[in-house]
Amino acid sequence: MRLLTAFLIGLLFGAGILIAGMSNPAKVLNFFDIAGTWDPSLAFVMGGALLVAVPGYRLVLGRPKPLFEQGFQLPDTKRIDLPLIAGSLTFGLGWGVAGFCPGGALPALGTGRTEVLMFVGALVTGLLLARYIRNLMQNNLQTA
Numbered sequence: 001m002r003l004l005t006a007f008l009i010g011l012l013f014g015a016g017i018l019i020a021g022m023s024n025p026a027k028v029l030n031f032f033d034i035a036g037t038w039d040p041s042l043a044f045v046m047g048g049a050l051l052v053a054v055p056g057y058r059l060v061l062g063r064p065k066p067l068f069e070q071g072f073q074l075p076d077t078k079r080i081d082l083p084l085i086a087g088s089l090t091f092g093l094g095w096g097v098a099g100f101c102p103g104g105a106l107p108a109l110g111t112g113r114t115e116v117l118m119f120v121g122a123l124v125t126g127l128l129l130a131r132y133i134r135n136l137m138q139n140n141l142q143t144a
Helices: 002-020 025-032 041-061 082-098 102-111 114-143
Strands: none
Touching: 002 102, 025 041, 025 082, 082 114, 102 114
16 A cells, blocks of 8 residues: 555656646746746746645645655755755756756656766766765764
């Protein structure tokens, strides 16, 4: 049941991304082009997402635990540190340059377009590289 629920949630998310046009890099880049061919429609998509997410989080986090887990997996800190800032900057720059965010690129994989495959390949490479560097730094701290 847990796997089916995750699949259905992912399917709904992917369909929403596709319908909203967030898998189209031209639409995303036009959203960022305020001085040129600005397309404000993604602001409405984000606003609609907030209208659903905010009450949804309130409702879900008001429960003692999730339906299919023993507890919620939430961050245990509110600290703003270098990895958070660097990751946010990298995410924003990648989105602004390529026109894809991971949420929009994964459903677009089904198109088989070269630029989508290259973006997802770079995304996976970046994730693995970041994990390697983090583990390397943690090992250096432990041996010091």
